[in-house]
Amino acid sequence: xxxITLNEVASLLKEHDEFKILTHSYPDGDCLGSGYALAFIxxxxxxxxxxxxxxKLPSKFTYLTARYEEQDxxxxxxxxxxxxxxxxxxxxxxxxxxxxxxxxxxHLTNSLEAEHRYVDGKAAAAAEIIYQLLELLGVELDADxxxxxxxxxxxxxxxFCYTNTTPRTHQIAAQVMPHCDWQAINHINFVLKxxxxxxxERMIYDTMEFYAGGKCAIIYTTLAMCxxxxxxxxxxxxxxxxxxxxxxxxxGITMREKAGGIFxxxxxxxxxxxxxxxxxxxxxxGHPAASGCSIEGDLATVKKKLIDAVEEIL
Amino acid sequence: xxxITLNEVASLLKEHDEFKILTHSYPDGDCLGSGYALAFIxxxxxxxxxxxxxxKLPSKFTYLTARYEEQDxxxxxxxxxxxxxxxxxxxxxxxxxxxxxxxxxxHLTNSLEAEHRYVDGKAAAAAEIIYQLLELLGVELDADxxxxxxxxxxxxxxxFCYTNTTPRTHQIAAQVMPHCDWQAINHINFVLKxxxxxxxERMIYDTMEFYAGGKCAIIYTTLAMCxxxxxxxxxxxxxxxxxxxxxxxxxGITMREKAGGIFxxxxxxxxxxxxxxxxxxxxxxGHPAASGCSIEGDLATVKKKLIDAVEEIL
Numbered sequence: 318x319x320x321i322t323l324n325e326v327a328s329l330l331k332e333h334d335e336f337k338i339l340t341h342s343y344p345d346g347d348c349l350g351s352g353y354a355l356a357f358i359x360x361x362x363x364x365x366x367x368x369x370x371x372x373k374l375p376s377k378f379t380y381l382t383a384r385y386e387e388q389d390x391x392x393x394x395x396x397x398x399x400x401x402x403x404x405x406x407x408x409x410x411x412x413x414x415x416x417x418x419x420x421x422x423x424h425l426t427n428s429l430e431a432e433h434r435y436v437d438g439k440a441a442a443a444a445e446i447i448y449q450l451l452e453l454l455g456v457e458l459d460a461d462x463x464x465x466x467x468x469x470x471x472x473x474x475x476x477f478c479y480t481n482t483t484p485r486t487h488q489i490a491a492q493v494m495p496h497c498d499w500q501a502i503n504h505i506n507f508v509l510k511x512x513x514x515x516x517x518e519r520m521i522y523d524t525m526e527f528y529a530g531g532k533c534a535i536i537y538t539t540l541a542m543c544x545x546x547x548x549x550x551x552x553x554x555x556x557x558x559x560x561x562x563x564x565x566x567x568x569g570i571t572m573r574e575k576a577g578g579i580f581x582x583x584x585x586x587x588x589x590x591x592x593x594x595x596x597x598x599x600x601x602x603g604h605p606a607a608s609g610c611s612i613e614g615d616l617a618t619v620k621k622k623l624i625d626a627v628e629e630i631l
Numbered sequence: 632x633x634x635i636t637l638n639e640v641a642s643l644l645k646e647h648d649e650f651k652i653l654t655h656s657y658p659d660g661d662c663l664g665s666g667y668a669l670a671f672i673x674x675x676x677x678x679x680x681x682x683x684x685x686x687k688l689p690s691k692f693t694y695l696t697a698r699y700e701e702q703d704x705x706x707x708x709x710x711x712x713x714x715x716x717x718x719x720x721x722x723x724x725x726x727x728x729x730x731x732x733x734x735x736x737x738h739l740t741n742s743l744e745a746e747h748r749y750v751d752g753k754a755a756a757a758a759e760i761i762y763q764l765l766e767l768l769g770v771e772l773d774a775d776x777x778x779x780x781x782x783x784x785x786x787x788x789x790x791f792c793y794t795n796t797t798p799r800t801h802q803i804a805a806q807v808m809p810h811c812d813w814q815a816i817n818h819i820n821f822v823l824k825x826x827x828x829x830x831x832e833r834m835i836y837d838t839m840e841f842y843a844g845g846k847c848a849i850i851y852t853t854l855a856m857c858x859x860x861x862x863x864x865x866x867x868x869x870x871x872x873x874x875x876x877x878x879x880x881x882x883g884i885t886m887r888e889k890a891g892g893i894f895x896x897x898x899x900x901x902x903x904x905x906x907x908x909x910x911x912x913x914x915x916x917g918h919p920a921a922s923g924c925s926i927e928g929d930l931a932t933v934k935k936k937l938i939d940a941v942e943e944i945l
Contacts, residue, residue: 475790476789476790476791476792477790477791477801477804478790478817478821478822480814480817482808483808484804484805484806484808484809485805487791487801487802487804487805487808488801488802488805490791490798490801491798491799491801491802491805492798494796494797494798494801495798500794503792503794507792508792508876509876509877509878510876510877510878511877511878512845512877512878512879515836515839515877518836519833519836519837522829522832522833522836523833525829531826561822562822562823562824563823563824563825563826563829564823564824564825564826565826
């Protein structure tokens with residue numbers, strides 16, 4: 318395993334001809350946008366390239382594959398994009414794969430085994446790296462490549478709002494926008510809301526409680542609520558950010574009941590409060606402002622444990 | 632009245648020394664960000680400049696004036712920024728003003744009387760024009776100027792999401808970000824939600840009804856609801872966009888009860904449905920995708936009129 322430069326990445330891509338591009342499970346806008354953009358770039362260079370997606374492509378992202386068709390060949394070079402850890406590679410993605418030749422990622426914590434690795438922790442999205450590769454490879458932007466790159470950088474930055482955004486993110490957006498229907502992409506990813514998601518939000522709002530003088534907000538979902546709404550992972554997307562957004566809240570906690578009497582806890586904090594340290598009390602961990610853990614018990618018991626811990630630290 | 636070029640605007644600003652900068656009533660991020668940024672630019676050039684704001688500066692925007700103090704002088708040159716029509720100039724803003732020397736704006740419909748006018752309809756925000764002036768005037772960015780410009784362009788584009796965003800918008804963001812605390816600005820303008828606003832949204836969600844096979848969504852607020860929540864204009868901000876966002880909705884209608892048995896109606900449409908034509912049926916009007924009107928009557932009567940009209944056009 319060797320860490321390489323972006324120029325070396327470009328050289329490796331030039332040297333090989335039959336690519337399989339691996340994306341992570343629960344595929345999001347960045348791994349898909351980056352993956353398909355890279356495939357379109359390689360195909361423009363006369364190479365063969367397929368993207369491996371775990372399960373079905375989420376329907377909201379089908380626009381990425383409007384002009385993509387699976388090619389028939391045996392891949393000889395395996396590239397992962399936006400995959401931070403081995404556990405994030407789904408079974409179907411790993412079909413016929415016994416090693417990874419090249420890992421391209423932007424998660425500093427990347428722990429994937431690969432012959433060559435390029436990890437740029439300053440890139441807001443893996444798609445930023447794909448844009449830089451496009452330039453190094455001398456490939457011209459088209460609607461497919463630009464759409465993939467715009468999707469990656471916009472979704473991973475919450476439409477240029479999150480703190481991982483950099484001037485480079487905006488500069489790349491300025492370059493790719495003229496080549497793709499970014500308005501339609503924004504509509505799909507940031508404007509549209511399904512009725513199921515709307516119902517879930519209504520129900521979630523009704524569960525919100527404040528503690529520690531308003532510095533802590535807690536929301537929850539139960540298995541019964543999800544069943545009543547027919548809600549799945551799509552409806553759960555983004556829920557963890559709801560309590561943290563309320564004015565005055567320093568720690569926002571989202572409790573999601575899972576099968577087997579366990580609650581999955583997401584913790585989001587403001588003003589430098591350490592979410593990872595909070596979650597470590599319950600055997601979890603993560604980032605300073607966004608962490609998680611699992612706690613066994615019924616709703617009331619788990620909630621009480623969390624509130625007790627909150628009142629200890631606040 | 633004469634339309635002038637941006638270079639001429641820069642020359643006029645250089646020639647004068649004592650400025651009053653007018654902003655519009657119900658001041659938003661763009662008129663305030665642009666106004667204070669322009670004042671800071673002019674002060675850096677050794678000139679005197681004050682910003683006139685109608686009423687109290689909204690508390691969320693006080694960060695724009697962290698290093699701003701009113702200067703004591705009699706203004707000799709009056710500049711309006713982001714003011715699209717005479718009716719948008721509040722009384723207190725017009726104190727001591729009998730004419731406008733220079734109008735700087737980005738609303739193509741601008742109808743303000745001014746000796747010289749510069750209206751760039753392609754600018755996503757007036758703040759884009761202020762950034763260009765900064766360059767022409769050779770002034771260096773600092774935290775105050777950059778914070779004002781970032782506030783203007785980010786708020787007028789919904790954080791780079793709305794269709795008025797252009798590559799130039801992103802390029803300017805890339806330039807000003809390193810000089811200001813854009814993360815804090817985003818947190819205030821796009822992340823934080825007051826508890827009053829949260830309560831209002833919960834109540835609004837409970838009023839949502841669908842018609843025309845899900846192609847129309849209607850929400851409403853009544854005087855009683857606003858009174859119960861202590862909700863004012865701040866909590867109403869953005870409500871009109873809620874129904875349009877739901878998947879499958881072509882026309883989203885927001886009804887707000889006003890004193891005197893009148894409902895103020897906001898109509899937002901998708902897929903090219905003409906909101907202005909819809910509102911003209913009730914004596915209103917506006918833009919193709921965002922229009923309004925007023926209808927007299929009680930909640931049930933007004934709602935029925937709207938639904939009847941919707942079912943006629945869909």
